[in-house]
Amino acid sequence: MADILERIGAEEENVGKALKALADVMGHEGLSVVELAASATFIHNVYGGIENILKQVLKEEGVTIAQSGGWHKELLDKAVLKEVITKKTSSELVKFLAFRHFFVHGYGFNLKEEPIRDLGTRLPGVWSGFIKEIKDYLKKDDKRCLREKSSRYSAKRKLKPKCVKKTIKRARR
DSSP: HHHHHHHHHHHHHHHHHHHHHHHHTTSSSSOHHHHHHHHHHHHHHHHHHHHHHHHHHHHHOOOOOOTTTTTHHHHHHHHHHTTTOHHHHHHHHHHHHHHHHHHSSOGGOOOOOOHHHHHHHHHHHHHHHHHHHHHHHHHHHHHHHHHHHTTTTTTSOOHHHHHHHHHHHHHOO
């Protein structure tokens, strides 16, 4: 568990820097093409951090994501299916996924201020809700593993692989 928490902590730190930089740029009136491109980059960075966290959590769960063209959407769908994030959060993130696609495959000089401001304004709240759900999920999941390990029937049942990993990591502490 400590390993995934460290990786998530590193992502949180980077996302925090990107959000601060985004807020600095968004504080200007009438954004130039360069400021729009910078804002778009920071929005993309934060969404990339969200995807990185989801990939780590799902990997810890033993969930695989196919390396197909639609893997980004599949990542969100599987995170909802595993109850890592809520459907509401996924619906918000789909808007940033659509932006990610536009950003990666488009040209910076085609960016428009209003959609960038809309996404940039909503992003801090979406991020806060997302990271809270991730932390709540990990706490709930850690408690489930502890219960499973301490159950008097655990010797007869097989622990899930990630619970075994957590048990081994705790024993080494």
